[in-house]
Amino acid sequence: MKQTVFSVDETAGILKLLGDKTRLSIMALLDKRDCCVCELVELFQMSQPAISQHLRKLKDAGLVRETRKAQWIFYSVNKKHELYAFIQDILAHIPSQEEKIKELETKGTRISCE
Amino acid sequence: MKQTVFSVDETAGILKLLGDKTRLSIMALLDKRDCCVCELVELFQMSQPAISQHLRKLKDAGLVRETRKAQWIFYSVNKKHELYAFIQDILAHIPSQEEKIKELETKGTRISCE
């Protein structure tokens, strides 16, 4: 594992962002599979604005990117982010989001957008 | 590196604690060298209550321990903490606090407590 060193401020900023269980779970999930907003709304049982606002913070920090596909906007982890390897190290310590992905497979994709 | 997995809640809690630049720096410093409160007050140029309150949060989470030595209370990283290895991984990504330790050596220990 490469141990690149970053500033305390930058690191604290990333940790603060990931120090919210919703955002931490979203990052872990997106790291496995791109998702659209409505999938996250369904999976996390939160309101659409609440999810959008969490995504906004992650996007503002450059941790995720968005891609519109027809009426949906898909979010993905930005693997080009300077701190991507660091974030990977952190995500390696929490349960993989396989269950949530299975939930998506079972219910069908874009579950709440039909 | 062992990649033990913890709950999202527990992990998010630790990240939130470390997601403050003062606490993150304190942890990095204590990881190298035990310090008393007045040393931290001097090094971080913050008020004594502000430092004490940060230490309280770290202590409540079990991340640090305190030991009284005469009139001073020394704080140290709790190496027995369940998430100690995880915290080490995080601290490995920020600059070591060698400079601050040098500052202590230069000025003498317990610099503001004389």
Added chain:
DNA sequence: TGCTTATATAAGTATATTGTTATATAATAA
């Protein structure tokens, strides 16, 4: 003992965070 030093804690304040509801925007479908 009374004074000083080191630290903790309580109370108050300003700001940040995270949700809510209401509304705006953009794409698709009828």
Added chain:
DNA sequence: TTATTATATAACAATATACTTATATAAGCA
């Protein structure tokens, strides 16, 4: 075009956070 769906954003409210100042506690010292 109008209606519907997916998403973003604005405005607001409740709560949390991180300081401040004032005070309490505990140890050492004269």
